[in-house]
Amino acid sequence: MDPLRDEARSRPTMREVAALADVSLKTVSRVVNDEPGVSDGLVERVRRAARTLDYQPNLTASSLRRNDGKSKTIGLLLENVANPFSGALHRAVEDVARARGVLVFAGSLDEDHVRERELATAFVSHRVDGLIVVPAGHDQSYLAMERKAGTPMVFVDRPPTLLDADAVLTANEDGARRAVSHLVDHGHRRIAYLGDFATISTAVERYAGYAAALDRAGITVDPAIVRHDLHTSEAARLALVEVLDVDDPPTAVFASQNLITIGAIRALRDRDLHGVVGLVGFDDILLADLLEPGLTLVVQDVAAMGVLAAELLFRRLDGDTALSVRHILETRLVTRGSGEIPGPYA
Amino acid sequence: MDPLRDEARSRPTMREVAALADVSLKTVSRVVNDEPGVSDGLVERVRRAARTLDYQPNLTASSLRRNDGKSKTIGLLLENVANPFSGALHRAVEDVARARGVLVFAGSLDEDHVRERELATAFVSHRVDGLIVVPAGHDQSYLAMERKAGTPMVFVDRPPTLLDADAVLTANEDGARRAVSHLVDHGHRRIAYLGDFATISTAVERYAGYAAALDRAGITVDPAIVRHDLHTSEAARLALVEVLDVDDPPTAVFASQNLITIGAIRALRDRDLHGVVGLVGFDDILLADLLEPGLTLVVQDVAAMGVLAAELLFRRLDGDTALSVRHILETRLVTRGSGEIPGPYA
DNA sequence: CTGAAAGCGCTTACAG
């Protein structure tokens, strides 16, 4: 017989450890769970038997019977685990969860509300203890039953809709307004707007901030230099190239998201206008300081958002039943050059 | 009574669905699992009852009893979920897993072998069906029992040590050799090396490629311009600033990893030598094309590695018991300017 | 086609 084709050896159970140590199942359970009231001799015998068999407790079985029913897992629904925003959020959540011995399921939604519901439901079927969600859709009522069953949920970056739950959000409108006012202060009055899908709440809020800043400066929004529904760098690049070709083109650009900012930079390069047309972007970008000119950006503290969300979730798991809360974090404008290029009214 | 403080409503069980539909537990199980041989009338009654109660099957309970014992989860051990390499790998694995209805646990190791063992053990206790590992340590023998229990494991980027398992690796030495030969071809003979922790196998292999390329060109490795154990951008920046200050300084630099490449760029800026000293880096970097000069890089197809690893894992889960395999993927040299700056011997 | 009994690996509730 080929030894490689041998039937897989099955994992040792508590029952087998008990047999080897010649004690009852319950005694093994006590030792494994560090419960008090087992004589030193038995503890030693059980420990030895467990080590001999390389016993690993089955957490899914214990959680099934346990009174609290906790699985020691949480589910994290992200836009895309491969993008930097999601990665930073994920890491912050992981660190808080790790300190509590909790494992993290993560998944990508790609702005697809069907995928959101599928993944959230899958997490629920796996009996996660809680959910942290960057929602893709605008109806989370499908989670109502699970909420009533006591599963805590914290929404991040975007609020829940048709569901009562905690949220950790960014002051998007304020951040965008400051970004655009910054351009106005540097002498720009023709400022283009490049935005993500208008179905995304943060995109809507950032556009509102753009419009508010213009209004405050007595400038009318010109649809000819406003573009929504850009979701990739390439879409943003193409859009800005077009916008730069209109009569009376913009002297500055507000890019409402990191991929869009990257597309905007490429468009300015294409038209040889980098360092000439002003640019402020929303969201941090790696290497922003190494570009020429350096990128002026409105940044969020994503790690802080993740920590806050996770701590809130665990507080709920610990029994906090206060009314749902909504944390709103301020942004910071980091000036590096691209936003300080003087406009015609400087 | 405050309704918010009401006791949490417990989730409906299969037994409750059975009671409402007035059928046996087994009939509900058949309907939920789409087993054939239930009359249309009963299927309808059960479906209605399940919908009324918003019944969600408990996968952890079913996997406990199920013959195959599969949990429909896998564990993914990464260097750091927040870095781009890990994110791209994660996403590729997720996509393959999703197509099979499998959820992904992910976690960060931070190059810490203790953390590796803790996290791998935690995944095992949660009874994942398989493990995809970018190992931090150099001894995976602690997984031997789990391997014998039939849990498939695929190692990515770095091979397993003291454990027989599949691996998906990069041709690191070859990639580094080509990168350094490229600099030699452009007239450089004083080429600095900046490397990650010498405990990381990929760092060792890339250094070997550096040394081989110099050897092939008849150049002796000079320890004065070779720096190992750099793990952050800042460490790399400081190291290169020092190296640029030696007598007979390098005219080009090989940076063996993406954070190191970024640190190297900063150092060249600090000394006002960007565009003067040649630079080739290993690993892709976002915006590499937007820097000046553009970054010449040796890149790996990380998504392809992730897909390959996940497909291999699922093939094993489907019963493939062939000997362990080792896939080695080639790299690609992408020239954008920084590696084509002519050296003194051009 | 339908269901009653046993059991997955563990913890609970109780007895000695």
Add this chain to the structure above:
DNA sequence: CTGAAAGCGCTTACAG
């Protein structure tokens, strides 16, 4: 201090 019985929510193996 130790253990035998029952049961978590399901699926299996079997009977009718």
